[in-house]
Amino acid sequence: MRVVSGMVQLRKPIDIDIYSEKGKLLLTKGVIIREQVKLEQIFNVKCYTTPYGENSGRFDDSSEQRFATQYIENLIARLEIAYDKLIRDGYNLTRDIYSLAEEMIIELDQDADLFIGLVHIRADLNHAIIRTIQNTVFAILTAKRLNWGTTRIQSLACASLTQNIGMYPLQNDLVGKQDDELSAFHRQQIRLHTKQSSKMLISMGVRDRVWISAVAFHHEQLNGGGYPHAHHARDIPQEARLIAIVDRYGSMITPRSYRESGNPATIMRYFLMSKKKEYDKALSQALIAELGVYPPGTTVALKSGEIAIVIQRGEDRLHPRVQAIWDPEDNPYPRPILRDTRDEAYQVVSIKKHVGSRQLNADLFWGDSANDGDNQPIFREKEVVMVAAESQHDSEVTLF
Numbered sequence: 001m002r003v004v005s006g007m008v009q010l011r012k013p014i015d016i017d018i019y020s021e022k023g024k025l026l027l028t029k030g031v032i033i034r035e036q037v038k039l040e041q042i043f044n045v046k047c048y049t050t051p052y053g054e055n056s057g058r059f060d061d062s063s064e065q066r067f068a069t070q071y072i073e074n075l076i077a078r079l080e081i082a083y084d085k086l087i088r089d090g091y092n093l094t095r096d097i098y099s100l101a102e103e104m105i106i107e108l109d110q111d112a113d114l115f116i117g118l119v120h121i122r123a124d125l126n127h128a129i130i131r132t133i134q135n136t137v138f139a140i141l142t143a144k145r146l147n148w149g150t151t152r153i154q155s156l157a158c159a160s161l162t163q164n165i166g167m168y169p170l171q172n173d174l175v176g177k178q179d180d181e182l183s184a185f186h187r188q189q190i191r192l193h194t195k196q197s198s199k200m201l202i203s204m205g206v207r208d209r210v211w212i213s214a215v216a217f218h219h220e221q222l223n224g225g226g227y228p229h230a231h232h233a234r235d236i237p238q239e240a241r242l243i244a245i246v247d248r249y250g251s252m253i254t255p256r257s258y259r260e261s262g263n264p265a266t267i268m269r270y271f272l273m274s275k276k277k278e279y280d281k282a283l284s285q286a287l288i289a290e291l292g293v294y295p296p297g298t299t300v301a302l303k304s305g306e307i308a309i310v311i312q313r314g315e316d317r318l319h320p321r322v323q324a325i326w327d328p329e330d331n332p333y334p335r336p337i338l339r340d341t342r343d344e345a346y347q348v349v350s351i352k353k354h355v356g357s358r359q360l361n362a363d364l365f366w367g368d369s370a371n372d373g374d375n376q377p378i379f380r381e382k383e384v385v386m387v388a389a390e391s392q393h394d395s396e397v398t399l400f
Contacts, residue, residue: 003047010039016049017074018042023051025070028077068367071107072118072133075100079161080129083168092204101136101157108140113296113312114366116141120253120264120297121309121357128164128171131250136160138246142287152210156239159214163243166196191227194219214239218247221278233280241280245271245287248279263351265293292317294348296366301352304328304345306337309357311365314341318348323365325378326354332378336364 008014011034018027026047033039046053051070079100085091108115119134139160143153164171167189174186182190198216206212217240220226222233226244229235249271252262268291271284292313294300299309300320305328312321323336324346339346356379364376 001049003042003049005043007049008033008039008042010034010036019048019051019053021046021048021053023053023067023070025051025073028074028081030081031077068114068118068362068365068370071367072115072122075104076126076129076133079132080126083129083165086165087169094201094204094206097158097161098154101154101161104136105140105153105157108137108144111366112141116291116313117296117311117366118362119250120295121360121362126172127254128168131171131247131254132161132164134250134254135163135243135246138249138287138291139242141290142242142246142283145286145290146283152239155208155210156214156242158208159211159218159239160243160246162197162201162211163215163218163247164193164197165200165215166198167193195228210237210239213237214243216240218243220244221276222280223277225276225278238280238283242283242287245279245284249287260353263353264291264295264298265351268293289317292320294318294320294351296320298351299325299354299357301349302339302341303347303349304339306339306346307352307354308339309336309360309365311370320348322346322348325360326356332356335374336378 003016003018007016008018011032013030013032014027015029017025017029020026027033033042051067078096082091082093082096082100086093104115115137119130119137122130136157140153140157143156148156170186170189174182174190194216198212201212201215214237217229217231217236220229220231220236220240221244222236222241224230224232249264249267252267252270253264255261268284268288271279271288272281294310294317296310296312299307300322302308302322302324304324306324307326307330308322308324310320310322314320319341322339322341324333324339325336326332341348359379361377361380364370364378370376
């Protein structure tokens with residue numbers, strides 16, 4: 001059904017999801033539009049209540065496409081709305097968190113490469129939310145590799161989704177600041193956020209000790225150099241150790257205003273070679289084994305001189321499945337070209353960042369729509385988001 005006047009009102013939460021004519025999720029249920037011009041855009045441009053446009057019914061499962069970015073956008077928006085409602089109204093978000101954790105565990109069983117790819121390629125999104133999603137993806141996948149039980153992984157995922165709940169309002173304010181620019185107040189808030197987060201969860205009725213302890217201790221280090229208690233290895237549960245590792249990895253692959261994102265291969269060597277013994281080496285090795293040396297979503301230089309994007313982990317860590325995007329002269333190909341990295345001519349030489357990677361169209365590489373590559377552009381259009389949706393405390397909802 002097309003969205004028409006009266007279905008969406010200014011300064012009131014919308015009660016429907018809104019899609020573009022091409023099936024792209026633009027706004028998710030619960031957000032608020034505060035400006036009249038943005039409201040008018042919805043009515044002037046064809047928008048719909050389903051991804052199927054004028055078709056009122058759903059397509060059969062056999063023909064329905066799963067858009068990678070559409071799902072992740074909605075996941076990000078849902079988490080952001082829950083956090084905003086907590087800060088604004090004291091909303092108890094624990095049921096939302098449990099539901100999101102359960103859903104992510106199931107979805108990661110279906111298409112892990114999709115999640116790994118998107119959280120690497122779009123690490124420049126809304127900092128607080130994308131960092132939370134990153135950590136949860138990496139933590140769940142590592143725990144699955146280690147054959148942790150279902151209940152334990154559920155608790156881990158919930159902990160990861162709430163690990164920084166005590167400093168959520170500050171996270172985006174701090175993202176552009178280097179350590180030497182932090183005020184005494186900011187430093188205090190950072191050091192206290194694990195205590196604050198665990199206290200907030202307990203006040204909301206969480207009685208899961210694994211969940212609470214993972215949040216409370218995820219900044220402790222095995223050598224006693226962490227905070228807030230300076231615990232040593234024997235006092236730090238494995239769930240907290242794992243969150244510490246994926247949090248550090250996610251932080252290092254995420255760009256800041258003052259630095260580019262780090263090289264995943266270099267970051268992995270840091271975990272294995274560090275002499276400070278801050279992090280659990282066995283858990284670090286499990287993360288590396290799960291992601292591979294060249295994780296999906298990273299761009300790599302091939303022996304042929306081409307630049308390719310990793311779209312899938314290979315049978316071994318050194319030979320991922322890739323598609324060449326740029327030729328040896330750095331010109332983009334009309335269509336991506338699948339290269340076999342086991343072939344000597346197309347071996348991966350190194351991870352090679354490319355400035356154009358942020359504009360790559362994820363739907364061409366992951367999700368069901370990747371099977372329809374002829375109808376998917378290589379690059380996303382450089383356009384202003386049609387509608388800037390806002391929550392009630394003026395935090396912009398992030399869209400791809």
